[in-house]
Amino acid sequence: MKVSTKLTRNSFQTAQQHKYMPLVERALKLWVACRFIEEPWSITGNETLGMSTDPNPNCPYHDRVPVPPIVDLQIDLIVINEILQPELKKILKMLKEKLESTDPWTDWFEIYLAYFILLHNVELTMAHDAWFVKRNNLKRKYSNKPLIDTITQGATTLLTCFHYAHQGYAPFTNVDLERTQQWPDQQKEYLHETRPLLQGIRGDHVHDPAKELFWTSQLHRPDWRPVVLMS
Structure with missing residues (x-):
């Protein structure tokens, strides 16, 4: 199994085991909602709203009926305004409170897992944008530069x-x-499993913002500096 796959899988499995933590639960909910609007919508049933399949076998709508563009936009806006934005505000408020705590190490693992989920969401969003650019043969680096x-x-x-x-x-x-913190065994086990994996992160994972681990691996670097992306 690739280092990137193993680290991401271990982290999300651990997050699932700790979803009783409020920050982790909200971060997972946000992650799922973002995946919800990435995939193109399609229609099932007899009413097709005037839409039909595409005769081009290479088209993603060759075997399914797309929703009208205005409906697609409306669904996305509902998810963004009713789920994503409210959840993100709650997450940022909770993060701020925990980071300002007099003993942040008490909540360190909850903070870390939430950060990992949020940054992995950034990786998937950028990967989706790169896929969209390639699929549509766009002559630019990003399909939605303001979003990126x-x-x-x-x-x-x-x-x-x-x-x-x-x-x-x-x-x-x-x-x-x-050794100085009274962290549960599960947290210590995660640290023991993760440290060796960090040694194998290199290549595109640290140079390509659309690759898995580009953002999440930055959580573990003691010499971290902000990354400047080229347009």
Whole structure:
């Protein structure tokens, strides 16, 4: 199994086991909602709203009926306005409160897992944009540059807080810190499994923002600096 796959899978399995933590639960909900609007909508049933399949066998709608563009937009706006934006506001408020705690190490693992989920969401969003550019043979790097700018700025802000306001990377590099904290065995086990995997992150995973681990791996770097992406 690839390092990227193993690290991501282990992290999400661990998050599922800790979804009783409010931050983790909300981050997972946000992640699922984002996947919900990435896939193109289609119609099932007799009423097709005037739409039909495409005769081109290479078209994604060759074997299914697309929804009208205006309906597609309306569904996306409902998900964004009713789920994504409210959830994100709640997550950021909770993160702020925990980061300002007098003892942030108490909630360190909950904060870390939420960050991992949010940054993995950024990776998938950028990968989806890269796929869209390639599929439609667009003559530009991004299909939606304003969206990419917004999410990369948000990712950089999250990482800045994680490293400079919290030093959240420390448990992965400072074994002594693990010994001084009363962390549950599950958290310590995750650290033990993750540290060796971090040594194998290289190549596109640290250079291509559309690749898995580009953003999430930045959580673990003690010498982290903001990444400037080329347009």
